[in-house]
Each structure stands twice: as C-alpha cells, then as structure tokens.
Amino acid sequence: MATSGTSSAPELLVELDRNSKVALHRQLADGLRDAVRSGRLSPGSRMPSTRVLSADLGVSRRLVVEAYGQLTAEGFLHSTPGGSTRVAAVDTVTLPDRARSDPARPRFDIDFAPGSPDLASLPRQAWLRAMRQGLADIESSEFGYVAPHGLRAARTAVADYLRRTRGVIADPRLIVLCSGATQAIALLARCLDGPLAMEDPGFWLHRMVLQHNGIDPLPISVDDNGIDVDALASGEADTVLTTPAHQSPTGVVLSASRRTELLEWAQPGRLIIEDDYDAEYRYDRAPIGALQGVAPDRVVYIGSTSKTLAPGLRIGWMVVPEHLIGRLRTAKSLADTGSSVMDQIAFSQFLASGAYDRHLRQMRRRYPARRNALLAALSRHLPRAEVLGAAAGVHLTVRFPTGFPIDELTRRAAEARIRLEPLAPCYADPAAAPPGLILGYANVTESQIARGVEMLGRAARQLGAT
Ligand SMILES: Cc1ncc(COP(=O)(O)O)c(C=O)c1O
Helix, strand or coil: CECCCCCCCCCECCCCCCCCCCCHHHHHHHHHHHHHHCCCCCCCCECCCHHHHHHHHCCCHHHHHHHHHHHHHHCCEEECCCCCEEECCCCCCCCCHHHHCCCCCCCCCEECCCCCCCHHHCCHHHHHHHHHHHHHHCCHHHHCCCCCCCCHHHHHHHHHHHHHHHCCCCCHHHEEEECHHHHHHHHHHHHCCCCEEEEECCCHHHHHHHHHCCCCCEEEEEECCEECHHHHHHCCCCEEEECCCCCCCCCCCCCHHHHHHHHHHCCCCCEEEEECCCCCCECCCCCCCCHHHCCCCCEEEEEECCCCCCHHHCCEEEECCHHHHHHHHHHHHHHHCCCCHHHHHHHHHHHHCCHHHHHHHHHHHHHHHHHHHHHHHHHHHCCCCEEECCCECCEEEEECCCCCCHHHHHHHHHHCCEECEECHHHCCCHHHCCCEEEEECCCCCHHHHHHHHHHHHHHHHHCCCC
C-alpha cells in the first residue's frame, strides 16, 4: 500500500509482490493502469511525484519514472508544463448509467433503453422442453472440459441456422461459441495485431471493451450509406468493426456500393469484424445476406441471442477465418474454459426443434406495431425529432436540432421514471455529438410508448424545445 505522504496528490493502493516473477516496474505500471481504468484515479487528478511515490512504495525512483513514462506513452497519464503528472481522460472506462444500473431493482416504469427484445415473451416452456431433451441426449463425457469453443452439436446447430438465414459460410469447425457478442469482441481484441477501426458513432460498449483490452479504436465516420470506406482506406487500420446490416446506433444499412468498396478494402492481411447483432428483424425490406458469405476468409461474423431471446442468456457465436481459429479457441479457453454446456444443449435443441424460428416469427409480427406506435407518438409529441435509419431491429435513433436540451430532457424523464438513452456516448467525442436518443421499442408496450412519449413532449414544451 502506498500513501502519498504529505503531498496533496491522491492516495494510491498499489500492491507490489516482491516474490513475483513479474518485474516491479511492470507490476507498478499494471496497478496504476488498473486504477485509471476503473476510475479509482479520476481524469485530471494529479499523481504523486515520483519522489513521493518511490518513498511510499520503498522502490527506486527510477522504477517509478519508468512506470510513469510507460503510462504516459500509452495515454493514461500526461505531464503538465508545470512538471506534474496528471491522469489523462482518454482511456478511463466509466460505465454509463445503463451499464451501472441494477436490473433486479428497476427504477423505471417505462424503459426505452435500447438493445432488449420483449423479455416477457421469452418462451420459457419451449426452452425447458429443449433443455430436457438436450439433457436426455447428451453423453456424460460432454460435461467435462471437452470443448472450450463449444460442443460439436451446438456449433453444428448454429452453423445450420446461420447458413439458412444469413447466408453465412458456416463450417462448425470455424465457430467459437461465446458469452454474447461482447465476449467475441474481447477475445478478438486479445488475438488481433495492428490498428483497429470502428464506426463513429458506434456501440459505446464495444469501444469500451476494446479499450479495456488495450485497443483504442480509430473512429471512422458514418453517413446515410453506412461506414465511410474512403475514410477507412485513408487511415492505417487493418481491421474494422462494423454493423453493416443495421448500423449501430444510426440504423442505416450499408449501401450496395459501400459493401463492394468494403470488401475490396479487405485485401489479404485485412479483416472485417461483422457484428450482425439484430439482423433477424427487417420490417420494410428483404434482408441482405451477411458480408461473411462473400468473403469468409476476410470476415469474422458475430451474432448472439441477445436481440432474439434475451441478453441475460449470454449466448453468442463467432464464425472466423481459418487462420484465426487456433488463436481464438485458445483465447476462449483461457478466458473461461468454455460456455455453459447446459445452455449449449438447450439452445441447440431449441434451434433444431424449430422453436427459435417460431419465436422469431412471432416477434417479427409484434415489433413493427411497437415501432409504428413510437413513430406516431414522436411525430405527434416531439415533431422536431428526426428519425434515422431503416425499419429494422429493436431500436430507432432520433436526432434533434443543435441546441436541443437533451440532457435536461433525459433528466426530467428519469424523474418521471422513464428511462432514455442519449446518443452522445456512441460518439468517440461525446461532447461533439448531436443531441439525440436511441429508443428501444421492443420491451415496451404500445400504451407505455404512447404515455412515455406524451410525457417527453410535455417536458420538451416546458423546456421551450418544441
Ligand atoms: C451493436 C451491438 N452489438 C451486439 C450487441 C449484443 O451484445 P451481446 O451479445 O454481448 O449481448 C448489442 C446489444 O445491445 C449491440 O447493440
């Protein structure tokens, strides 16, 4: 434990293990990096001087200078003209309210948080039947540490589904089952070398997961045709994380010409990570097949059951090019030795029995009505909201004119127990983001939508913003 003596700099808990094989300067750098990432050291705060910290820790000053130098190079610290060292703002991982909230104690009566399907419609009986059947069929040996990347039966069922519905070239051998798309991104971050780009705006959680794994993604702008491939090509990234079927969060669909450009960009040595997170839902047009189906050797395809069944299941998958499968299997094995076998057997039965298709058909009828209710309520009560993107997925994004008091509206909504998610965290530079909201409509009823948006309209009028 280090205390920063009489200086006004923060006290730091950094534990150094002198018996460890890890060098002390490395332990110190790791400890400080964790403190910045976890928010224990807040952005802008002053670090203890190298003299004070070395005295507190009982290590040489050179060692502290080395650790500070390393973290400065990584962007976690910066030196000021006055000679002190401060915590930088860039790489701190501060979870937005949505991620911090405790779902066991919902604080909201009307929850427009995006990303959730209708949780009350999770087909519990069909899931139980699938689980029972799966348990009856499975060999005892498969309950062991047998397949960190997933049971063969589960990978085969997922491959059949992806081939059939998304045109994915899915070889079960090249599938890694994982804990949602989020773990897929984390595992990829550990396996890929070289600079990685992602859409800006893009999914804030994926940006954080990458940063948490040591990658600061290069932001690539998005317009009405999807990701700007010219901007991608003029940068130095050799991997890009993108959401072509329904850009997150804007909802635009990657145009045909951009698809071609993106595939041309992906020369050997380059990689597209295709996050196909809500492709099951298209309400006004035929779905376009996955990019992976055109270039399986240059695309990692990612999907999950978070938008179709429930995020809490944590069931996801990646289909990966041959040259990456070894590294990704190892990464999954080292992360958690494999996803729960119980979930895998239930899901593969659920797929094979047709229950998944039946559930999706039902939801595809339900969600457009909710989306239309939201559109109608917005045009009536918040006419300045510009709706972006295609009729697809389980959320829609709205943008308001510059100066619209979005933070105040969000605050007043929360007071009225209505949860809203602002658009700003999706931008690499949230301060420069246009005022906007990402509205989930699948987990709210039509009457909740009508009541909720009416209240928002009232609040906007009180704020003089209609
Ligand atoms: C862009 C995007 N990708 C993927 C996901 C799904 O993540 P997971 O499968 O880890 O729940 C979400 C969920 O909100 C998302 O918005």
